[in-house]
Amino acid sequence: MRNIPVDVSTLTFVCVSAPRPKVLNQETGEVKVDRDGQTVFTVGLSAADAMGRVDLLNVAVTGDQSVTIGEVVTPVGLVAFPWEAVLGGEKRWGVAFRATRVVPVSSGSAPAGVA
Numbered sequence: 001m002r003n004i005p006v007d008v009s010t011l012t013f014v015c016v017s018a019p020r021p022k023v024l025n026q027e028t029g030e031v032k033v034d035r036d037g038q039t040v041f042t043v044g045l046s047a048a049d050a051m052g053r054v055d056l057l058n059v060a061v062t063g064d065q066s067v068t069i070g071e072v073v074t075p076v077g078l079v080a081f082p083w084e085a086v087l088g089g090e091k092r093w094g095v096a097f098r099a100t101r102v103v104p105v106s107s108g109s110a111p112a113g114v115a
Contacts (some may be wrong), residue, residue: 001003010050014074015102017044019065034062039067043102046076059097067102075099
């Protein structure tokens, strides 16, 4: 699987859904864990560029993150990776996102593009 680093320096990210454990199986409620046994969480983020284009991303991250809805954040170590699977007999594909952590942007250290 190829990881594609994402340059976050010109994007503004806002938390749009609070961190929640990533569920592998809706029927059993099985929660995804990483190799070290830590729970993997999903954080919903909006990503806006300087032209005003906005995309919504669900970002996987290990461990619960201390971010809240509406907070301007930075996804640290953000990577994108393509995926493909057969689900219910139907072939599906897309791009997923993962970060090492999601941190609030402090007023004094906003990255470029954050107002």
